Amino acid sequence: MKAVCIGDSLTHGYGVPASCCWVNLLQENSQLKIVNKGLNGDYTASLLCRSYRDVISLHPNYTVIMAGTNDFLMGSSVYNVFDNLSLLCKDVIENSIVPIIMNPPYIDEDMAKERWADEIDYVEVNRKTELLGQRLKEFSYEKSISFIDLYKIFKNISTEARDYYIDGIHLNKRGHLIIYNELMKQKVFEENKKK
Template sequence: MKLVCIGDSLTTGYGVSRDVSWISTVKNSLKIDIVNKGINGDTTAGMLSRSFMDVVEKNPTHAFIMGGCNDIMANYSLNMIEDNLYEIIKESLNHNIIPILGIEPPIIGELAVLYWGTDSNYGLINKNQILYRKWIIDICNKISIEYIDFFKLFSIKLKSTTPKNLYIDGVHPSKLGHELMSNLALSRLNKILNL
């Protein structure tokens, strides 16, 4: 069994040391072959352009696919983001690779504005993230593939803690954020992969 993870900085583990990033924790716990192909700042178009080389050619049994945050922050259309993600899913399925989608945590505007500036409309970003999450859940249900909902996880946790505990900058998770992500991912992957 082999799992290749393709995505952006939330897959790479930007902002925390590699050994505490959620994918590293999952890899150490599951003891299966996991390859991290996250690239900081990547978009769904970038992921699509490299998915054959970074996923298909690695010959995995499963592909974890998570992206879209950078597209949404750059104000790209949701239709384009969804089309790119769907093409990555189809490419995996066409090569007998089982896709698992990730839904990225919400962006916290009041914290992100301190680190990333005031150029972005965080209200619109949040609205588009919610619509994108709904689309991912709908497409997964439609074609019977699994997903891991980090958006829901963080939304629930934010009711009992401050954003500064879960994020380093309103976009990227803190060490605690990665710990929560790894716990959810381990729980879901154990079921999905029948471990």
């Protein structure tokens, strides 16, 4: 059994040792062969463009999809991001691959202004990410796809943000552990085994 994880720096594991990235934690603690196709700075349109090379041609059983933060940081609309992600899901389903969708985590606005860039409207980025999560949840329900709303999970721990973030956007070891634990808790790989 194989799973490809496709996304941006939050999938690649920016800022943490490779062994601490949620993708590597899955590899070490499951029977799946895991392939990390996260690229730092990537956008959902790029994921769609590279889906054949980085997902479909590898013939995985599953693909975990998480992206959108960079799109919103650059001002993209919720509609465009959702459209790209839903098209990617349809592509993998048509190729007999089980998609698992994760909405990107909440951004800690104060920490991001201090440690990333102070000119970005992180309130607006978070608003768009929350709306994306609502649309992805509805889409996932309609298509019987597993969905994990990391935005809500990380928003609920935002008072302790410095314990989970490097810079308000990227996650530290503890943040990656939360994603790994959520994937394991929801048993998305066991429940979605291809027939």
